[in-house]
Amino acid sequence: MRKQALFALAALATVCAAQAPPKDRHVIVISIDGFPAYALNDEWVAVPNLRALIKSGVAAQSMKPVNPTVTWPNHTSMVTGVLPAKHGVLYNGAPVRGAAGQPVKVEPFVPKPKLVRGTTIYDVAHKAGLTTAEVDWVAIQDAPTITWAFAEYGYPQRPVEREMIAAGLVTEKQMKEFRNLPIMLRDEIWTLAGEHIITKHKPNLLLFHLLTTDSLQHRYGSHTLAAYTALSHADAKVGRLIEATKKAGIYERTTFLIVSDHGFRTFDRRIAPNALLAEKGLDKVAYVIPEGGTAMVYVTQPEGKAQTIATLKQLFSTLEGVTRVIEPADFAAWGYPDPAQEPRMADLVLATTGSYSFSAATRDGAIQREPTGASPGAHGYLNDDTLMQAIFIASGRGIKRGVKLGNVSNLDVAPTIAHLLGVALPEADHKPLATILE
Numbered sequence: 001m002r003k004q005a006l007f008a009l010a011a012l013a014t015v016c017a018a019q020a021p022p023k024d025r026h027v028i029v030i031s032i033d034g035f036p037a038y039a040l041n042d043e044w045v046a047v048p049n050l051r052a053l054i055k056s057g058v059a060a061q062s063m064k065p066v067n068p069t070v071t072w073p074n075h076t077s078m079v080t081g082v083l084p085a086k087h088g089v090l091y092n093g094a095p096v097r098g099a100a101g102q103p104v105k106v107e108p109f110v111p112k113p114k115l116v117r118g119t120t121i122y123d124v125a126h127k128a129g130l131t132t133a134e135v136d137w138v139a140i141q142d143a144p145t146i147t148w149a150f151a152e153y154g155y156p157q158r159p160v161e162r163e164m165i166a167a168g169l170v171t172e173k174q175m176k177e178f179r180n181l182p183i184m185l186r187d188e189i190w191t192l193a194g195e196h197i198i199t200k201h202k203p204n205l206l207l208f209h210l211l212t213t214d215s216l217q218h219r220y221g222s223h224t225l226a227a228y229t230a231l232s233h234a235d236a237k238v239g240r241l242i243e244a245t246k247k248a249g250i251y252e253r254t255t256f257l258i259v260s261d262h263g264f265r266t267f268d269r270r271i272a273p274n275a276l277l278a279e280k281g282l283d284k285v286a287y288v289i290p291e292g293g294t295a296m297v298y299v300t301q302p303e304g305k306a307q308t309i310a311t312l313k314q315l316f317s318t319l320e321g322v323t324r325v326i327e328p329a330d331f332a333a334w335g336y337p338d339p340a341q342e343p344r345m346a347d348l349v350l351a352t353t354g355s356y357s358f359s360a361a362t363r364d365g366a367i368q369r370e371p372t373g374a375s376p377g378a379h380g381y382l383n384d385d386t387l388m389q390a391i392f393i394a395s396g397r398g399i400k401r402g403v404k405l406g407n408v409s410n411l412d413v414a415p416t417i418a419h420l421l422g423v424a425l426p427e428a429d430h431k432p433l434a435t436i437l438e
Contacts (some may be wrong), residue, residue: 021422023127025397026155026208026254028198029059029080029417030241031137032234033071033214034379036222036263037389039231044238046232049239057395058436060408065262067335068291069379069388071214072139074261074410081112081414081428083335088117088344089139090336091289095223095344097300101284104298105262112143119427122146122205128175128423129205133197136190137207144245148201150193154178163412175196183215184233191237198244204421205235210234210243221266221375234333253394255420258393262379262384263292265387269372270359271321271352273297283362286312288350292380293388296346309347316348318365321356324382327347334382352380403436 040059041046053059066077068091076089084090086292093108094115116139122132124147133148134140141151150160156175169192170248174181178189187210194208213230220226238258246253275293278319285301285308297316299308300385317325326349339345352358357378361368370376381388390406398420411430418425418434 006296013251015187021125022129023130023204024253025421025438026202026204026206026250027417027420028208028241028245028254029078029257029259029413030370031075031207031209032231032238032240032258032260032264032391033209033211034217034264035213035231035234035260036387037261037391038229039228040391040393045228047235049233049235049242051260053238053242053258053393053395056401057256057393057399058401059394060392060405061239062389062407063259063387063392064407064409065073065383065390067383068294068296069381069383070291071261072391075137075209076120076139078118078259078410079122079417080116080118080409080414081121081425081430082118083336083411083429085332085335085342086118086429088337088342089115090344092138095289095296095298097163097298097343099293101301101342103287104289104300105200106289109141112140115139115141117426119220121147121417121421121423121425122207124418124423124425126408130421130423131201132205132207133201133203134207135197136186136211138209140207148343150190150196150197152191160193161198164193167196169193169196183212187212187237189231189249191240195242195244198250199240199248202250204250205417210237210347216273216279217264217377219376221308221377223266224375227264227377228409235390253397255396255398257413257417258391259410260390261410262383262390263388264377265381265385266377267355267357268375269321269356270361270370271295271319271350271356272359272364272366273316273319274360274362275364276315276319278362279366280309280315282315284310288358288360289346290312290349290360290380292357292378293352293385294380294382295350296357297348297350298383299347302311305347316350317423321352322350323353324351326351329432353381353385394433396437400436400438405433405436408433 093106216230277283416429
C-alpha cells in the first residue's frame with residue numbers, strides 16, 4: 001500500500017511538473033505608442049535597433065488594431081486577446097454617467113480589476129507562478145497580478161520607485177512631480193525603470209510602454225520631422241532595454257515583441273458635435289465623447305430615448321465631415337459591445353476620415369479649422385483605415401528567423417505571449433502566430 005502511495009505521489013508530481021511553465025523564459029513586450037506601420041515600412045526611417053530585431057526575427061507587414069483605435073482599448077486587447085466588446089475598455093479610462101442631462105466623463109484612475117473584464121496574459125502568468133512587471137502600461141492600475149510596477153504617473157512610496165531612488169536613478173522630487181514632467185523626460189525615466197526591473201528582478205513577463213511618439217504626432221502631425229524624430233528616440237530606448245537583458249544574463253532566454261496600438265493621420269479641421277447639439281438645443285439630452293477619428297454619442301435623458309436617437313442620427317448624418325453614423329445593429333461588426341448589455345457603450349458612433357477629427361468643443365461652431373500652418377495629428381479612425389495600422393516585430397528565443405508575415409491582428413499578441421511563456425489563455429479569441437514560432 002505504501003509503495004502504491006509513493007507511486008501515486010510520484011505520478012502526481014510528474015503531472016504537476018509537466019503543467020508548470022518553465023521559469024527561465026522571459027518575454028518583453030515593448031509598445032511604442034502611435035508607431036504607424038507605414039513608418040516601419042519606410043526604409044529611410046532611422047530605427048536601427050528595430051531593423052536589427054527584424055533581421056534576426058520577423059516583422060508583420062502591418063498589425064490591425066481594434067476599434068476604437070486609441071491607446072487603452074488596444075493595449076487591453078493585446079493582453080487579453082479579445083475585442084473591446086468583451087474586455088469592456090472603450091476609452092483611456094472608464095465612462096462615468098452623471099445625472100440625467102449631464103455630460104458623460106471619462107475617469108482614468110480606475111483599478112484594473114474594475115476596469116478590465118476577463119483574463120489577461122499577466123493574470124495567467126502570475127497564477128502559474130511566473131513573475132510579471134509593467135512600466136507605463138495602461139488599464140493596469142493596482143493590478144494584483146503584477147509583481148513589479150512602475151505606473152504611468154510614478155508613486156514615490158511604491159517599491160520600484162523606492163529602489164530607484166535608493167540607487168540614484170531618479171530623485172524624490174522627480175517622483176513627486178512625475179505627471180508634470182515633460183513627456184521626453186518621462187520616457188527616459190520609464191526606460192530607467194525598465195532597465196532596473198530587468199537587471200534586478202528579471203521578470204518572466206515585462207509590459208513596457210513609451211509615449212513620446214504619440215505626444216509629438218498629436219502636436220505636429222504624422223509624416224513630419226517631429227514624428228520621425230520621435231520614432232528614432234523610441235528606437236534608442238528599445239536598444240537600451242535589449243542591452244539590459246544582456247547585463248542581466250537573460251538575453252539568450254528572452255523574446256522581444258515590439259508592438260504599437262495604432263497609426264496616425266494628420267488633419268486640419270475639427271468636428272465639434274457638442275457645439276452642434278448646443279446650437280440645436282439638444283445638449284441636455286445627449287453628449288458626445290470624441291476619440292479622434294470617431295466619436296461616441298450618448299443619450300443622457302432617458303425619457304423619449306428612441307426618438308432622441310432617431311433625431312441624432314438624422315442630425316449627424318448631414319454634418320460636414322461625418323462619413324458614417326454607426327447604429328447598435330452594426331456595433332458587433334466593428335467590435336463594439338451591445339449597449340443593451342454593456343452600460344459603458346454609447347448609443348451611436350460617428351466616424352470621419354480624411355482631414356477631419358472630432359473635438360469636445362461646445363461652442364464656436366460645429367466645424368472649426370486649424371490655424372494656418374498647424375497640422376496636428378489624430379488616431380481613433382475606424383480600424384480599416386490603412387493609416388491606422390500598427391506594427392508587430394518578434395525576435396529572440398522561440399522565434400523563427402526570416403518568416404514572411406503579412407497582416408496580423410493585435411488579438412494574436414496575447415495568445416502568442418502565452419505560448420512563449422508556456423501558459424494557457426483559453427479566453428483569447430485568436431490562436432498563437434504558429435508560423436513564427438519554433
